[in-house]
Amino acid sequence: MSHTYNFAYLDEQSKKMIRRSVLKAMAIPGFQVPFGGREMPLPYGWGTGGIQLTASLLGKEDVLKVIDQGSDDTVNAVSIKDFFRKTAGIRITENTPEATLIQTRHRIPETPLKQGQIMVYQVPIPEPLQFIEPRRPETLKMHAFEEYGAMYVKLYEDISKHDRIVTAFDYPALVHGRYIMSPSPIPKFDNPKLHQSPAIHIFGAGREKRIYAVPPYTDVISLDFEDYPFELETWEESCAICGSGTSFLDEIITDDKGSRLFVCSDTEYCRKNGKKEA
């Protein structure tokens, strides 16, 4: 079927337009660049932003990895991989170091990223200030004038209600000392992986039609208070499959009597780590 579509589905003009937005986003780290979002053959909320980015960035030599909630083989990941296998005919992998482009929803792989790799994120809500200030023209000004006090109000409310910052995903971060960015729904566990990362991180919001980026070796600092510093989530358990004590764990309920298992959310890392231990 691939002959009926242009390479990687999108037409070349659209790709060009998206690449221009990507370049601008790379030049202004953390700044949300508007782009002319195209209709894609999947519904909003399923990764239309990420898939447009991937389509515009893919070359024939690229090796693609797609993860969904850390997993390589859930419906969303499998479908997107299928889509690009059909429309671009490129090589697909699950092996993180081998991939040149990784489209993700919710996770950054546990295996450290390296220079030359591109992470593409599917973003539902690109505007970190939206929850505190619903007016778009106002949030634009707040970004432009670096008026970020309101962002701390959200963290303040967390502490006053729960005695700690309970924001666990989409945790706001300051990029390159200038723009506050919503790092898509990755767990805050992954926020430190963005800081001074050698890889390129590009975020695409399809419904909101915004692209923003973290270029390689850029500061990404998670917001916090002096007396309530940014903390990572920790688990008392280790992964039930591979035994890792350092990766992000998912809780899996195994029966209706309350039995549960904790396993790595990054399935590829878990598989490799398990082999190493065995």
Next chain:
Amino acid sequence: MTYMPGEKPYPLLSVRNLSKFYGKTMGCHEISFELGKGEVIGIVGESGSGKSTLLKCIAGRLTTTNGSIFFNSSYGFIDLCRTDEMLLRKIIRSETGFVTQNSVEGLRMTVSAGGNIGERLMAGGMRHYGQIRKIARQWLETVEIDAKRMDDLPSTFSGGMQQRLQIAANLVTDPRIILMDEPTSGLDVSVQARLIDVLRKLVARLSLSMILVTHDLAVARLLSHRLYVMKDGRIVESGLSDQILDDPREPYTQLLVSSILKP
């Protein structure tokens, strides 16, 4: 006006020849007055007389059509109508306070009372939670709200409490000027009395400089040193509060004063 450019000492605020038109409709026209430090002036007049328009222009919430608003800010004696937006917003946020008639506009209703007071502090760069809490608690006590209510949403507060919370949220950064737009309307008289009490205490203790817009002459008399009477977008009479209220000169002011019910 008495003030000439370059003349010192500067007044806190000097409004000169200010006009605001909504298309062809006049909001306020050729308004000039000055406000000294520690002074409270009242602007009175009936609905539609342009008093809220005037106040919103001073608060930077409306762009003016003509004229100047010189403000003695920490960035110098500058014309707010000709300041770039970034600086204007910074000055408005930290050096002026604006208490609205409707507290829904002035407060974040989905954020706790403490968060509302803390916002200006955090906007100013304070990043210590404990310190923010401490200051917020002090301000709640100052405006006579039980500190136990600090983590409650303003939507659970009574109208009078919401107004007092708004005042605390504005005063927390120690602004040079407070602008109040009908702070007592919509409150019953005993609640009004308490709010006025709190305001009088604050004015005396902190020697606040304030512009108070109200249609309630009793409130104006209790709080303000000087009064400006507005009608159809223009100032028709001005003077000391007692003088204006006890011995009005203009027919319109006489009408206004005689319209008050005396129990």
